[in-house]
Amino acid sequence: MSRADLIQIAYLVAAVCFILGLKWLSSPRSARRGNQVAAVGMAIAIVATLIDSRVVDYAWIVIAAVVGGSIGAVIARRVQMTAMPQLVALLNGLGGGAAALIAISEYHAHGALGETSLGAVAAVSVMFSAVVGSVSFAGSLIAFGKLQEILPGRPITWPAQKVINAIIGIVILALAVWASVAVNDPVLWVAVGLALVLGAAAVLPIGGADMPVVIAFLNACTGLAAAATGFALGNVLLIIAGVLVGASGTMLTQLMSKAMNRSLTSVLFGAFGGGATGAASGGSGGEALPVLEISPADLAAQLVYARRVVIVPGYGLAVAQAQHPVRELADLLGERGVDVTFAIHPVAGRMPGHMNVLLAEADVPYDKLLEMEEANPDFPQTDVVLVIGANDVVNPAARDDPDSPLFGMPILEVDHAEHVVVFKRSMASGFAGVENMLFHDPKTRMLFGDARKSLTQLVQDVQAV
Amino acid sequence: MSFITELVILVLAAWVGIEVVSKVPQMLHTPLMSGTNAIHGVVLVGAILVLGAAAGGTVEIICGVVAVAFGAANVVGGFVVTDRMLQMFKRRPEPKDGGAE
Secondary structure, rough: HHHHHHHHHHHHHHHHHHHHHHHHHOOOHHHHHHHHHHHHHHHHHHHHHHOOOOOOOOOOHHHHHHHHHHHHHHHHHHOOHHHHHHHHHHHHHHHHHHHHHHHHHHHHHHHHHOOOOOOHHHHHHHHHHHHHHHHHHHHHHHHHHHHHOOOOOOOOOOOOOOHHHHHHHHHHHHHHHHHOOOOOOOHHHHHHHHHHHHHHHHOOOOOHHHHHHHHHHHHHHHHHHHHHHHHHOOOOOHHHHHHHHHHHHHHHHHHHHHHOOHHHHHHHHOOOOOOOOOOOOOOOOOOOOOOOOHHHHHHHHHHOOOOEEEEEEEEEHOOOOOHHHHHHHHHHHHHHHEEEEEEEEEOOOOOOOOHHHHHHOOOOOHHHHHEEEEEHHHHHOOOOOEOOOOOOOHHHHHHHHOOOOOOOOOOOOHHHOOOEEEEOOOOOOOOOOOOOOOHHHHHHHHHOOOHHHHHHHHHHHHHHH | OHHHHHHHHHHHHHHHHHHHHHHOOOOHHHHHHHHHHHHOHHHHHHHHHHHOOOOHHHHHHHHHHHHHHHHHHHHHHHHHHHHHHHOOOOOOOOOOOOOOO
């Protein structure tokens, strides 16, 4: 067997490892093993590439890989779980940037060989990878900046945004065609520069609340850019791995758009999704609709005598750093024989599945975490629902009021439970700025204040009952 | 390898990807995202090929060095942080009725 064959077989093994890794992610029991298998597959692929006879110069590779790898490892070890969306955005940008740089280099190599124009496959793959990779790089860095609060989280808008973006897009396309029929490095560089501008201009107008969709979308973009790089280099593993990521990113984008009741086009071109972190005040102010309050002591008594309690956490819970007190509360009630579960809406948090990670970090066992579809049928048999730092995802208007901007969005139907208690800082409305009639329902009680303080008090009161 | 063969591989891989990824529960969507993030770090392989064969061209070396560094950070960071997250997902000490799917 030749060395080239051996490398191809190693790539096949790596591809199988990637697929197996994703397959094992289907259950939390096997998920960690799955990630490790994928990592082993990656190591096999890298070693196989290093023995490729075309690779002759190792010094730069080792230096760059050690520097990049160390930085990645340090950041990944230190990052807070609440900051996971930023990290994913950042890593995503790096992948997109790498894909674009490979395309630029590959294009230069065509020129250096004396080619005056590119064949169709080379042209499409190199241009796609360079442009989409650059868009993903710039867009991801802007998303990172917004999530890290280096940049303002609110939408940044300017006149004729869509028209300008469309013109930039057309110019990029024209430059890509030009660069393909007449090989000339600077033409591609201008196209890449404009793609960076386009990536930034596309993400700047998107508000904090829409970030989950954007991150998932950029993830898909980087995956497809990597696959295009595979076509440019004639490398099967890049095609397979890139497409796997593209599929995952596309699925998550669709799922998040659906859960937020927003189409991808309205996220990308809508400039909506106002407030950055939790405390979005809707402006309309409180009309004098009645709300009923409850004290932590009364709630403690009610909880201890309940049979079934469901906790609905929203991102406000994480903002208040209340994951640990809420787990303590669940444990205490569990010891007293109360059936306590958590019902998690797909958009609770700043990226898909974020709330599950935050609760897992606080040692909430994952068999207590229910998805929306599992949780909804059981609300009618639930004695008390605690809504903590969530708003729009429990708004019955999404189901009942065709005039509501939320209408059609899937919600947790907590209003079917016997009692609802809402933990809330104030009467401000949610991201969408929509009045929530759940708060005025006769079966609802409000517990105002910082979620962490309220829960800590509640834990003490439960212990005292 | 012919373009058609590569296209066949692309379509089949997309099919497998959709099948496998759609089975991942929402609970694990953040690790799915960071894990697939690490997998697209496979561009590191392409970056190594470009840089290793550079043979002194300035454009190739600059692009290659940055691409390898980006790719390596992407791969290592992605897998490490995914592992950190997944090790936190634990069952109850005394499993009640195997409710998780």
